[in-house]
Amino acid sequence: FPHTSPFFPSLSFSLVVLAAQEIIVSKPGDNATLSCIYRGRELHLNNLRVYWQKADGQEDCSVVHALISGQDNESEQCIHFKNRTQLFWDRLESGDFSLLLLNVSQSDVRTYKCVVMQKTEYTKMIHQSEVVLSLAASYSQPILSGPIRNSDSTEEEVTFSCRSGNGYPEPNVYWINKTDNSHLPPSELKITPHADGTYSVFSTLKVKATSNMQIECSVENKILQENLSANYTQQKQSNGSSTESHKNLGKKGRGAQAAGIVSVIILIGLLTVLTCWLWRRRSSNQVSYTGNE
Numbered sequence: 599f600p601h602t603s604p605f606f607p608s609l610s611f612s613l614v615v616l617a618a619q620e621i622i623v624s625k626p627g628d629n630a631t632l633s634c635i636y637r638g639r640e641l642h643l644n645n646l647r648v649y650w651q652k653a654d655g656q657e658d659c660s661v662v663h664a665l666i667s668g669q670d671n672e673s674e675q676c677i678h679f680k681n682r683t684q685l686f687w688d689r690l691e692s693g694d695f696s697l698l699l700l701n702v703s704q705s706d707v708r709t710y711k712c713v714v715m716q717k718t719e720y721t722k723m724i725h726q727s728e729v730v731l732s733l734a735a736s737y738s739q740p741i742l743s744g745p746i747r748n749s750d751s752t753e754e755e756v757t758f759s760c761r762s763g764n765g766y767p768e769p770n771v772y773w774i775n776k777t778d779n780s781h782l783p784p785s786e787l788k789i790t791p792h793a794d795g796t797y798s799v800f801s802t803l804k805v806k807a808t809s810n811m812q813i814e815c816s817v818e819n820k821i822l823q824e825n826l827s828a829n830y831t832q833q834k835q836s837n838g839s840s841t842e843s844h845k846n847l848g849k850k851g852r853g854a855q856a857a858g859i860v861s862v863i864i865l866i867g868l869l870t871v872l873t874c875w876l877w878r879r880r881s882s883n884q885v886s887y888t889g890n891e
């Protein structure tokens with residue numbers, strides 16, 4: 599090993615230059631794994647110092663987690679990260695210095711830096727990489743209910759309501775008149791934060807009842823660039839034939855048509871066989887008959 603050590607510094611230098619930045623998207627309240635993997639030669643934990651720190655650290659405290667001579671060292675760890683970080687002990691010797699950060703919240707959103715130093719004759723940085731932690735969570739499929747007729751209004755006014763949850767960050771809610779794709783102003787919008795950092799949303803829409811109402815509620819997550827929507831399409835009344843049953847009829851109609859064609863083909867086939875058989879029987883009878891004559 600001392601033999602090769604003169605070459606080691608130059609090798610480690612090129613690895614340092616190739617440092618990459620990774621983005622981790624986590625849900626508030628979840629545990630996030632910030633990855634830091636060194637693919638170099640075999641390591642001896644006792645010679646290593648691993649520092650996880652704030653990359654943009656102009657604050658007083660920058661140490662997120664420290665491993666010194668094979669032991670976690672909490673002496674300089676920021677209070678914000680106390681009892682919330684752990685390394686994967688079974689993976690350290692293979693060069694995996696990823697950090698598990700428990701119960702992440704908005705205050706953890708930042709860029710982190712992993713620095714690995716090796717102490718042989720002198721201390722040398724052998725690896726560094728950066729991880730960006732951001733928070734986001736998809737909203738649940740919105741549930742649209744209504745219309746409910748408002749008894750107290752003189753006009754025929756109805757209320758729709760829409761709810762969704764378990765998302766992050768705060769959503770935008772859009773009510774859309776699907777007839778002309780115009781936006782309708784909500785009459786109520788309630789966004790509720792939960793203990794785990796996620797939000798739920800409840801919104802209502804009051805409109806004058808018209809025939810053929812087509813209403814959509816859409817919940818937008820700006821970070822994930824995601825819109826989830828739920829529809830209401832008025833079924834035509836009493837005159838029967840709603841749009842839905844039209845579609846079903848269409849499918850059934852096509853099915854029946856296909857079945858009809860198949861049975862006609864089978865029938866023709868059967869008739870052909872029967873005709874052939876009858877014809878052959880008749881002609882053989884004729885032959886025997888003429889033979890007898």
Ligand SMILES: *[C@@H]1O[C@H](CO)[C@@H](O)[C@H](O)[C@H]1NC(C)=O
Nearest residue numbers: 627628629630698699700701
């Ligand atoms: C996060 O990790 C802790 C400790 O390992 C565990 O108790 C907790 O259930 C985990 N939380 C989630 C959301 O996985």
Ligand SMILES: *[C@@H]1O[C@H](CO)[C@@H](O)[C@H](O)[C@H]1NC(C)=O
Nearest residue numbers: 666667669670671672673674
């Ligand atoms: C932590 O590191 C400091 C020096 O940075 C050292 O004085 C202290 O003994 C270490 N503590 C433990 C528990 O290893």
Ligand SMILES: *[C@@H]1O[C@H](CO)[C@@H](O)[C@H](O)[C@H]1NC(C)=O
Nearest residue numbers: 672676677678679680681682
């Ligand atoms: C960390 O955990 C220890 C023991 O479990 C506890 O005494 C200490 O108060 C905790 N520190 C913080 C900042 O939560």
Ligand SMILES: *[C@@H]1O[C@H](CO)[C@@H](O)[C@H](O)[C@H]1NC(C)=O
Nearest residue numbers: 627701702703704793794795
């Ligand atoms: C997670 O952190 C939040 C504050 O960010 C706290 O209110 C909550 O109690 C923590 N949950 C757990 C399981 O430690």
Ligand SMILES: *[C@@H]1O[C@H](CO)[C@@H](O)[C@H](O)[C@H]1NC(C)=O
Nearest residue numbers: 775777778782805806808811
């Ligand atoms: C939706 O748009 C159509 C066409 O512009 C309009 O006739 C109808 O009244 C609108 N419905 C609502 C609930 O605003």
Ligand SMILES: *[C@@H]1O[C@H](CO)[C@@H](O)[C@H](O)[C@H]1NC(C)=O
Nearest residue numbers: 772774816818822823824825
């Ligand atoms: C979500 O829908 C709204 C309303 O239709 C639209 O303004 C917005 O651009 C959509 N966002 C995405 C990410 O598609």
Ligand SMILES: *[C@@H]1O[C@H](CO)[C@@H](O)[C@H](O)[C@H]1NC(C)=O
Nearest residue numbers: 776814826827828829830831
């Ligand atoms: C809403 O209706 C459109 C077409 O009118 C359809 O493509 C979409 O899947 C529907 N969304 C839901 C959630 O039913």
Ligand SMILES: *[C@@H]1O[C@H](CO)[C@@H](O)[C@H](O)[C@H]1NC(C)=O
Nearest residue numbers: 809810833834835836837838
């Ligand atoms: C049923 O349809 C007829 C004409 O197609 C229309 O005059 C009548 O108002 C409809 N009734 C209802 C309840 O929609």
